[in-house]
Amino acid sequence: MSEMANKIFEESLNKVVLVQLKGGRTVRGRLYSFDQHMNLVMEDxxxxxxxxxxxxxxxxxxxxxxxxxxxxxxx
Amino acid sequence: MSEMANKIFEESLNKVVLVQLKGGRTVRGRLYSFDQHMNLVMEDxxxxxxxxxxxxxxxxxxxxxxxxxxxxxxx
Amino acid sequence: MSEMANKIFEESLNKVVLVQLKGGRTVRGRLYSFDQHMNLVMEDxxxxxxxxxxxxxxxxxxxxxxxxxxxxxxx
Amino acid sequence: MSEMANKIFEESLNKVVLVQLKGGRTVRGRLYSFDQHMNLVMEDxxxxxxxxxxxxxxxxxxxxxxxxxxxxxxx
Amino acid sequence: MSEMANKIFEESLNKVVLVQLKGGRTVRGRLYSFDQHMNLVMEDxxxxxxxxxxxxxxxxxxxxxxxxxxxxxxx
Amino acid sequence: MSEMANKIFEESLNKVVLVQLKGGRTVRGRLYSFDQHMNLVMEDxxxxxxxxxxxxxxxxxxxxxxxxxxxxxxx
Amino acid sequence: MSEMANKIFEESLNKVVLVQLKGGRTVRGRLYSFDQHMNLVMEDxxxxxxxxxxxxxxxxxxxxxxxxxxxxxxx
Known part of the structure; x- marks a missing residue:
């Protein structure tokens, strides 16, 4: 991802993010971890x-x- | 996957996890094994x-x- | 696939397995052969x-x- | 594909095979040629x-x- | 693609072929050019x-x- | 893409082309630029x-x- | 992407763009950042x-x- 996207991910750690998924589902939770493929760990x-x-x-x-x-x- | 995702997978071994699949199916079972591509072995x-x-x-x-x-x- | 998944595949050779496919089809048959991409040969x-x-x-x-x-x- | 799958393909040359395709179509015909990606040539x-x-x-x-x-x- | 598929493509140049596409569309036209990825140029x-x-x-x-x-x- | 496809793209620059997209949408416009992956820039x-x-x-x-x-x- | 696509992206920075997504959604916002894979950061x-x-x-x-x-x- 771009440096800017990376920066925004870093700033969002431990904050609540909204994630729209393929197939139409939407999840919301605290961002706990991410990697360069946008694999995410969310809490709550x-x-x-x-x-x-x-x-x-x-x-x-x-x-x-x-x-x-x-x-x-x-x- | 990120180190954190890996850690959570390791902690979940032999515990019951919920897995949502593409196409809309959901399975639940005891996590027995996983790899870096998220191939999973589940039991029960x-x-x-x-x-x-x-x-x-x-x-x-x-x-x-x-x-x-x-x-x-x-x- | 993980070593464990490989082991389970090996143990399943010549036994009846259930396979769910993308698009919703399910087939059942005796596992005759597999490879690391999960290409399968089934019989009966x-x-x-x-x-x-x-x-x-x-x-x-x-x-x-x-x-x-x-x-x-x-x- | 596995050696076994390859063997079955070879044995099926010039014989009638049934092929199910993504999206739900099914074709049947004489197998004339195949390659390792399962690209097929069929006749009749x-x-x-x-x-x-x-x-x-x-x-x-x-x-x-x-x-x-x-x-x-x-x- | 297999040598045989390639040969059939070559023989089909400047002849009318039928092409079924993902998503269900079917087009018919004179094959003008192809490459190894099955990118096609068709006319009429x-x-x-x-x-x-x-x-x-x-x-x-x-x-x-x-x-x-x-x-x-x-x- | 094949040399022929490339040639047709080049000849189509600054001309109106019709583009059918996955998912069923169709757009029409003047072709302004393309690359080998068929990424396109269109105008009007x-x-x-x-x-x-x-x-x-x-x-x-x-x-x-x-x-x-x-x-x-x-x- | 082509040099031309890249140029248009650059010119669009801090301007409002319309983005159509697979699955049918459309979003509109100010383009804040992009990379070569078309990963985008948008604001407002x-x-x-x-x-x-x-x-x-x-x-x-x-x-x-x-x-x-x-x-x-x-x-």
Missing amino acids: AEDITEVDKAKKLGTLIVRGDNVVLISPPPR | AEDITEVDKAKKLGTLIVRGDNVVLISPPPR | AEDITEVDKAKKLGTLIVRGDNVVLISPPPR | AEDITEVDKAKKLGTLIVRGDNVVLISPPPR | AEDITEVDKAKKLGTLIVRGDNVVLISPPPR | AEDITEVDKAKKLGTLIVRGDNVVLISPPPR | AEDITEVDKAKKLGTLIVRGDNVVLISPPPR
Whole structure:
């Protein structure tokens, strides 16, 4: 990823990010770790695909090739 | 995967994990083995895609490129 | 694949395994051969996607990149 | 592919094989040539996706990455 | 591709071929050029996905990774 | 791409081409630039997926791996 | 990407671009950074897939392999 994307990932560590996945799911949680393939570790994560039915998932490992968008917290 | 993801995988060995797969299926079982591509071996696994109709699958080998999310047990 | 996955494949040779494929099909048959890409050769295989309408396929070569899950026999 | 898969392909040359493709189509025809990527040349092929409406296709080149399953003739 | 597939492509140059594409479209036209990835140049091509509504497309460049099947003219 | 495909791309520069994309969209515009992966730059482009509701898009960068077909202007 | 695509990306920095993604979503925002894989960082971004229900997303990291089209501002 670009240096800038890397910087934003670093700044987002331990903050709540929103992740849209291929296939339409959306998860939200605290970013705990990432690598250059956008493999992510998230904590206190929940699946918020259906806004009214958030499902708590706790710790999550997300395989990077499923990531479409990541939205870090406002800076 | 990142060192952190690797660490969480190691800590999850012999514990029950939840795995969401491409195409929408979800399986749950005891993590018995993993590699860097997220190929997994699970035991006492069941397909819980339809919550009311869990299907016992026993031992499972999951091809890593189908993995979307892995949710390890609470720490 | 991991050493453990390899070991389970080896132990499953000549035994009946269940294979779930991308796109939703499921086949069952005796595992006759495999390689590191999970290309499989199966014998006495049948397509059991629709439980009530199993279709006999005889010998099968499965291209590994279509494999989602493999469920070996109980140990 | 494994040595065994290769052997079965070789034995199937000039015999009728069934090929299931990604996206759900099924073709049947005489196997005329193959390579290590499972690119196939078939002759006297027909598309038998809809059992009642087989469509004659004659000679066919199948791009290997579309192959899901190949079922050689009974041995 | 195999030597045989290459030979059939060569023999099909300047002849009408049928090409089935991922996603379900079918085009037909005169094969003008090909390469090892099955990238194709076709002339006087038409989209015949809907048999009753053939759409003339003229010259076409087809990206090889979309090709499922190619059916050359009878020999 | 083949030398011939490359030649046709070169001849199409500054001319209007039709591009069919994976997922079913079709765009039309003046070809301004291309590379070996079929990444394209188009100008005065419009999305003509729905024939009656063309949407003007102006300049466009198209990621090559989404391209299915390119139809250059008649020669 | 081609030199020309690169130039257009550079000219689009800090300007509002429209990005169509695989799976059908469309986002719009200020382009803050990009790399050769079309990984993007966008700011003040919103999901405008449903024109009447734009959703503010703020800063966004877009994984390049999901990008179909990018439409820079008029020059």
